[in-house]
Amino acid sequence: MSTLSPARRTVRYIGLAVSSIVLAMVIVIAFAAIIVPRAFGATPLTVLSSSMEPHYPVGTLVIIRPVAPDDLQVGDVITYQLESGKPAVATHRVVEKGLRADGELQFVTKGDNNNVADAEPVREVQIRGKLWYAVPYVGYVSTWLDPSSRGALVTIAAVALLAYGAWLVISGLRDRARRQSGRGRDREGAVGDPASPSVASTAATDPPDRAEPEPYPVRGAPGPTGAAQPGDAEAGAAHSGNADSAAPTSGTAPANARQ
Numbered sequence: 025m026s027t028l029s030p031a032r033r034t035v036r037y038i039g040l041a042v043s044s045i046v047l048a049m050v051i052v053i054a055f056a057a058i059i060v061p062r063a064f065g066a067t068p069l070t071v072l073s074s075s076m077e078p079h080y081p082v083g084t085l086v087i088i089r090p091v092a093p094d095d096l097q098v099g100d101v102i103t104y105q106l107e108s109g110k111p112a113v114a115t116h117r118v119v120e121k122g123l124r125a126d127g128e129l130q131f132v133t134k135g136d137n138n139n140v141a142d143a144e145p146v147r148e149v150q151i152r153g154k155l156w157y158a159v160p161y162v163g164y165v166s167t168w169l170d171p172s173s174r175g176a177l178v179t180i181a182a183v184a185l186l187a188y189g190a191w192l193v194i195s196g197l198r199d200r201a202r203r204q205s206g207r208g209r210d211r212e213g214a215v216g217d218p219a220s221p222s223v224a225s226t227a228a229t230d231p232p233d234r235a236e237p238e239p240y241p242v243r244g245a246p247g248p249t250g251a252a253q254p255g256d257a258e259a260g261a262a263h264s265g266n267a268d269s270a271a272p273t274s275g276t277a278p279a280n281a282r283q
Contacts, residue, residue, distance in 0.1 A: 044188075051185060067089075067152070068087055070085060070164070071085075076101075083162075084158050088103045098121055101115060101155035102118060103155070104131075108149050117136060118132070124147075130146065130147055
């Protein structure tokens with residue numbers, strides 16, 4: 025059975041881990057910067073200055089959701105237009121909430137890293153939204169990509185995810201087929217080769233069975249079942265004959281005594 029060496033196996037595992045991490049990062053960036061904002065009507069923006077450090081350093085991707093001005097509270101981070109109707113925006117924290125003379129809400133904002141509040145209060149019409157979540161350093165990628173490139177990134181991430189999943193399935197099936205093929209060859213070798221190592225080692229370690237010697241029959245001794253052995257009758261007859269031949273001798277002794 026063909027197996028990978030430990031070094032090649034380690035390299036393979038490292039490659040799988042690195043590719044998985046890279047793919048996961050691409051997917052997270054695509055979801056955080058493009059898919060989720062589009063699904064919920066939010067706007068991704070990139071922090072370009074250090075005014076909100078250390079919480080939101082340069083390069084942070086901030087996701088802004090539309091919000092009703094009445095729902096804003098002191099401490100919320102908002103994105104607002106520097107001038108009403110102009111595209112330039114800033115993302116600062118609300119430090120004071122109040123009313124104008126005409127009854128309209130206004131907000132005093134300040135950067136976390138600034139010593140003083142912003143010079144002009146923010147009116148309701150200037151507010152673009154409230155901070156939903158932020159992803160550090162991903163803003164650099166968002167700035168580098170134009171809208172068409174962002175769509176291409178989503179497509180690439182989806183294709184890469186599908187390709188990676190297919191590759192994992194195919195690789196798993198291939199490895200399983202190799203293992204099964206190797207086991208089949210091992211079984212065939214063990215059955216077809218009588219001198220295989222397993223058989224030889226068994227023959228070398230296990231001594232042949234030896235039959236226990238049968239006990240030597242003793243004349244006059246009872247057999248296993250208590251019956252006399254075949255020679256017992258002859259032995260008994262011999263002993264009987266000896267007794268009979270001795271009888272006359274014993275019989276003459278009294279006669280000599282009487283004389």
